[in-house]
Amino acid sequence: MEFSVKSGSPEKQRSACIVAGVYEPRRLSPVAEQLDKISEGYISALLRRGDLEGKPGQVLLLHHVPNVLSERVLLVGCGKERDLDERQYRQIIEKTIATLNDTGSMEAVCFLPELHVKARGTYWKVRQAVETTLDSLYTFNQLKSNPSEVRRPLRRLVFNVSTRRELALGEKAIAHGVAISTGVQYAKDLANLPANICNPVYLAEQAETLAEHPHVKFSKVDEAQMQQLGMNSYLAVGRGSANESVMSVVEYCPPGLESQPPIVLVGKGLTFDSGGISIKPSAGMDEMKYDMGGAASVFGTMQALIQLELPLHVIGVLAGCENMPSGHAYRPGDVLTTMSGQTVEVLNTDAEGRLVLCDALTYVERYEPDVVIDIATLTGACIIALGHQTSGLMTPHNPLAHEILSAAEQSGDKTWRLPLGDEYDEQLQSNFADFANVGGRPAGSITAGCFLSHFTKKYTWAHLDIAGTAWQSGRAKGATGRPVPLLTQFLLNKAGIELED
Structure with a gap:
């Protein structure tokens, strides 16, 4: 086109x-x-x-x-x-x-x-x-x-456009719109693939293609490396699957920006989520191939960033994993020691995304980031709260919340800030570990955010719950590519790109 x-x-x-x-x-x-x-x-x-x-x-x-x-x-x-x-x-x-x-x-x-x-x-x-x-x-x-x-x-x-003075604005708008749309298409294509094709290894292979650009480096963390790093929570989730867990790291850094603290985007990449032993109902389970929507959006955003060639240091992490029931699967009641050293009692194996993300969020501490945003199809509770129109935003950092909400308003990729108070932490109390992986039905999205907040104390962090916005069901079933427009607008703003509106 x-x-x-x-x-x-x-x-x-x-x-x-x-x-x-x-x-x-x-x-x-x-x-x-x-x-x-x-x-x-x-x-x-x-x-x-x-x-x-x-x-x-x-x-x-x-x-x-x-x-x-x-x-x-x-x-x-x-x-x-x-x-x-x-x-x-x-x-x-x-x-x-x-x-x-x-x-x-x-x-x-x-x-x-x-x-x-x-x-x-x-x-x-x-x-x-x-x-x-x-x-x-x-x-x-x-x-x-x-x-x-x-x-x-x-x-x-x-x-x-009305006047010749607006031609330059129009050309800039086309360049930005095409780059964002290309990123959205990449995210849609990846998310729409079935789990028998798009598994964690495939996810890593696709991420590696981004390294064809001279400013991009690719690396991955396989299960053997995760074992050495103590990423026991991440490993536990993938243990029931025949497909190996792989975490992909894509680093975009134009020359001269090596010392700039990076913006880190961490995407939940559950290429299929059966729920594990806490298995999901069969109706609609085919849509659990979309549980890697967070990783797909990071992939798409990195593609848009590369196409725009923004003067930023950005790292994208695709936390690839598959949650399946088997004789090797982790169980309700298991206690896991995370990479951070904190322990988690597993009450529900279908609350697996946070168990993968908590180790990924600990892993990215090594980059001494300027900011970290994780993106995840994390909770059905977010759909109950905000429907399929609006993503959920949680962060303890008010300036970062303002930046993300501003980018959402500019891009039309809507999000809404939910509270993240200490009082919600009480729901995660455990008699056998530092805390549990679920906090019951009330405020399910918020307690999931509270869980992740225990692993993000060393940097500025925000969490986007895209469970309601990453894909559509019914006759229009398919990935939406969200929140690629929001994330790309956030990066445009960080790069100081002046826009008309």
Whole structure:
């Protein structure tokens, strides 16, 4: 898919299609008004006849509009102008792309970035249009023997901006949007693979491909090394599986930044989670291939970072493991000594992600990081709290919370901060170890965050629970690639990249 930006009037556009907005009720946007004037009232006559009201989701594709050089004009309903917000703007773009792709318009000039969206400027509108377009066109056909193909797919999209002064902003928005979307696609592809293909070794092999870039180094920690390091908690989780546990480390460091304390991203990589001996119900268990969504998002974010070539020192850790029941599996009641030396009583083997992450979080102390963010499909309780729209954020560090929430607001990749008080720690008390790995049903997401906080005292840390946002179920089943947009925006901000909004 090719994107570009230009500034020009609609009467001069010679393209397969021009895209313009219509507000409710039957009110033309400025670009649609120009097209109506050129066509001597042709468009307004159609609207008066009732062909388009302008409601969100409505479209009207016109062929050979009088005096218009382009073959087609696509009118898109935008709702009431004063109500046009970020979510509705993305939905308008999504409907536009679906229509263009289904009707054989292989290229189009899109004037929708000229719409007025509350508190958003050209950079945001163009970037969101790019990201929404590529997300809408994504398909996972790698494993189909005869994948279906669109006969005349959309291949080129030109975004028109109001003035030539905005061209540079538009070009920057396209570059950022394409890099983020590429990272999202990498994360989706990895997460959508089944567990009989994507196991911890495969995860490591994919991470190693990132080292083809000259600023990237790859290393891995296998089970023998984990044994030497005392990563007994991590090892216990993978003990029931025939697939070896492997932790992958991808380090991106442009020349001259070697002494810069790194930003470390740690992704939970349970390539399949059966629950272990505390086995999950069979219904929906196929979706537990998505329990490596955190690792997939770190992989995708590292890809976006490399493509953007940001001046940052960043380390991505993919904590690959598989949780299976067998005669070798760890059991409820076992007491594990973690890499940190702290002991954990296992009350539920399906609370395994935190047992993998706690050793990974201890391991990254060696990098003396500036900040550590772990990303994990950690708790079903987070879905109960925040649904499938918003990721959960926990951190004891207010400035870091502000940075992440700001990046979420900028990127549209929503998150919400949950409390992380000492009073929740009481639920993790154990008679036989320093603490237990679960704290009961109340505040399940928060007690999981409290558990992880015991292993992050030596650096600034935040935890993102993406259990509700990493994938979709039902007819639209598939990975979302979240929170790659949030994490990449966080890195853009850390790099001091100035954005318009």
